[in-house]
Amino acid sequence: MSDALPGPLRQYADRHGLDSASLQAALDWQVLFWSGEQQAADRERWRRWLNADAEHRQAWDAVARMAGTLGTLSPQVARRTLERPSSVGRRRALGALAAVGVGSMLMLAGARGGFWQKAMADYRCARGEQQRxxxxxxxxxxxxxxxxxSVDFGQDRRRISLAPESEVALDTRSSTLKKAGPLSLALPAALLNVQGAWLTARDLGHGAGTVGVLAGGAQLVTAYPRQAAVTLNAGQQVHFDPDGLSVTPLSRQRALAWTRGVLQADRWRLADFLDELSRYRDGLLYCDDEVADLIVSGAYPLKDTDYVLESLARALPVAIHYRTPWLVRVAAV
Known part of the structure; x- marks a missing residue:
């Protein structure tokens, strides 16, 4: 699969049997049509490409569905984002937009549970917020x-289920129902048994997750048969995914930073930092490849992500370009 395709699109192509080169070409054609710069000759070349192979038509149909799902915002977004025809960062932005379309289609089709699980959950939190x-x-x-x-407390059970791509801090030390037995915290790909513990847990998607224990202890069982159960003690954290799991020392300050409304970075790549920051704001936030490997450190207030971006511009040789309030590109000065 081509590295040019973002992760969500690679997975979508794999699931639907799409040829990666054809999907990338279809995206490139959509870029051109959204740009408003196509000529009659371009239309003819597109028709010849479309009719040359059944895989081309299949990929184009998929991209057309994405564009339709994005609705009336797509052309405006594309025209403002895709200013440099050779920009790899520009293609990444289109891929992210297309991934939004893919995700929307899948949720509407009921193929993903995250949207509905969050909508129907007992406790939920909006983007950019922390709720207690x-x-x-x-x-x-x-x-x-x-x-x-979602919470299921009965006479002989206590179970909390974490929705996909969610993150929590859970303190059971003050629980008044200890006689009911251990409390279980279910992640999409793992189950934790805890009692009298204080911990953080995050589902990273794609079968991966992290758990950190601040006090007490917990036992983790993943959904992968070849991975043995792991007992975690205070001061330990575990990362797991389908390829394995690893237990490392826990940084208490870093684990709890988000509960104080702070994003703490310790020598992160700028691209990774922006990916994390984008969890706390609506829209699309991305950077050009030429600045992706710049290093970011510090503590940043999550309540004002625009201020965080301004701070980056003061600390790094980058400029922040607001195409719209919800479409932001970070580029070299």
Whole structure:
């Protein structure tokens, strides 16, 4: 699969049997049509490409569905974003927009559970917010941006289910229902058994997740049969995915930073920093490849992501370009 395709599109192509080169070509054609710069000769070349191979038509149909899902915003977004015809960063932006279209189609079709799980959850938090809740058993729950959980407390069970791509901090030390047995925290690809513990948990999507234990202990069982159960003690964190799991020391300050409304970076790549920051704001935030490897460190307030971007412009040789309030490009000065 071509490295030019963003991850969500690679997975979409794999699931639907699309040829990667054809999908990339179809995206490039859509770029041209959205730009408003196509000529009659371009239309003829597109027709010849479309009719040359059944895989071309299949890929074009998929891209057309994405464009339709994005609706009336797509042409405006494309015209403002895709200013430099040779820009790899520009293609990445289109890929991200197309991925939004793919995600929307999948959610509407019921192929993904995250949207509906969050919509139907007992406790949820909007993008860019952190919310605190007291559960009926006395446990304390903090939800991070765009996160949700469902709670099932009965006579002999206590279960909290984390929606896909959600993040929580859970403190069960003040629970008044300890006699009901351990509380279980279910991630999409793992199950935690906890009692009298304080921990953080995040689903990273694609079968991956992280758990950090601040106090007490927990036992983690993943959905992957070849991975043994892991007992975590205070001061430990685990990262797991389909390829394996690893237990490392926990940085308490870093684990709790988001609960204080802070994004803490320690020598992160700018591209990775922007990916994380984008969790806390609506729209599309991306950078050009030439600045992607710049290093970012510091603590940044999540309540004002525009201020964070201004701080980056003061600290790094970058400029922040607002195409619209929800479409932001970070480029070299």
């Amino acid at each position: 809740f007291r559960l009926e058993d006395g446990s304390s729950l903090i939800l991070n941006t765009a996160s949700a959980v």
